[in-house]
Amino acid sequence: MYTRPTSRCQMGRAPSTGALVALVLLLGACTAANPSATPTPAPTRDPNALNVTALLDLSGPRAPNGGAQRDALQLWADQHSSGTPRVKLKITDVASSPSKTVIELRRAAVEDRADAIVIGVAVDYDAAFAAAVQLAHVPVIFTLPIPEPATRGGGWAFALAPTPAQLARVVLDDAARRSVLSAGLLVSDESTTAIAERIAFEAELARRHVTPNVVTVTATEATQKLKPLLATTTIVFFAGTPRTYLEGARTATVGTAMYLSYLCDFGDLGDLRDAVALASWPGSQWVAAPATGTSTTLARTTFMQAYTDRAGPPTSVAASAYDALALLASAAEKSIDPQSVRDQLQSGTFTGVATTYTFSTSQHAGFNTGDLALLRYVAPRIPPVVR
Secondary structure, three states, X not given: OOOOOOXXXXXXXXXXXXXXXXXXXXXXXXXXXXXXXXXXXXXXXXXXXXXXXXXXOOOOOOOOOOHHHHHHHHHHHHHOOOOOOEEEEEEEEOOOOHHHHHHHHHHHXXXXXXXXXXXXXXOOOOHHHXXXXXXXXXXXXXXXXXXXXXXXXXXXXXXXXXXXHHHHHHHHHHHXXXXXXXXXXXXXXXXXXXXXXXHHHHHHHHHOOOOOEEEEOOXXXXXXHHHHHHOOOOEXXXXXXXXXXXXXXOOOOOOOEEEOOOOOOHHHHHXXXXXXXXXXXXXXXXXXXXXXXXXXXXXXXXXXXXXXXXXXXXOHHHHHHHHHHHHHHHHOOOOOOHHHHHHHHOOOEEXXXXXXXXXXXXXXXXXXXHHEEEEEOOEOOEOOEEO
C-alpha cells in the first residue's frame, strides 16, 4: 500500500495554481506498488449509479462557506433517492485549501472513480487549473463564477454561475442609469473571488472608456480607508465576498449606492445593519420573493419551499448547486459514461431553478443573463426581493 510522504516546509505566501497542479502530478507519480504489500482492490462499480463527488469549503476561512450548497445538494439527493440513474453523492470538505482542492479533484477522478465532479469553492481558474480539470476526464461542474471555460480549452468544465464578465456588465448597466460611472469607486481585498471580479469590472469599464478608481484594502484597514471615501462617493462596487468590507460599509449613508458580489451570504448581508438598505447584488431572479412578473415553474416553487423549510431562503449559489445534480442526472439518462454525459451537456438546454442553461461545444458557461436581477436584502428568514 502506498503511503503518501509527509513534507514539512514554511511558505510566506500561498503557492500559485501552477505549483499546486505540479504537486498533484508529483503525487500522482508515486504510484509504484510496494512489492511486499497487497494491492488495494478497485472499488466495485454499480452500473446503474452515477457517482458524483462535490468539493466544498465546509471549514476554514475561504468564502463563501459551502454550507448552503451542501444543503441544496443533499436536498436534491433526498428528493431523488429512487430516481434513474441513481445518483450517489459524496461531499468532500477541502477546508479552504487551494492545494487540497486540486488534490481532491484528482483523487475523486482517479481513486474514487467519480463519474462527475461538482466544484463549489472559489478557485483561480487559470490555465494550470483548467489543465487539472482536463486530466480528470470527467464532467466538472462549477457552481461559483469562473471565466468561460471553453476559452481555456475547458472541454470537461461547465460553469453554472454567470461569468465575472457577465456580472460586471449587469451591474455596470444598472449603475450607469444612476450616475456617471467615472464617479464610482471599485473596492477589492484581492482575495480569490475579488481578483476575478475586479479584473472583470476593469475590463468592462475600459470597454466603456472609463478609468476606474480602484482601492485595495485588507480586513484590518478596510474601515479606516472606506469611511472617508463612502462619505463622498455615490456609487461603490465591492469585488468579491463582502466579509472584509462589512464594518466599513456600515458607515455608508443615504445617497450612496453599494453593489455587492453575486456571492453574498445572507448572514454577511445582515451584518450590514442599517446600511443594508443601500446595498444590492446581482443574483437569480428566481430566488427572489415575491417572484417577478414572469410565471415561475413548479420545480422552482418546490425547491424554494423545500429549501426554505430546511435551511432558510436559498442564495443563487445554493440554487446552482441544486441544479448541478439535476443537470448531471438528466444528462446521464442514456448513459453514465463520462464522454456521453459531456456530449449530452453540451448539446442542448436545461431549465433549472436558478436559470435555463444553454451549452454547446464552444460555450460552457450556460447561465442565461436574462434571469439575472439586482436583489435587495429583506431579513434573515425571508428571500430577497428584486430591487
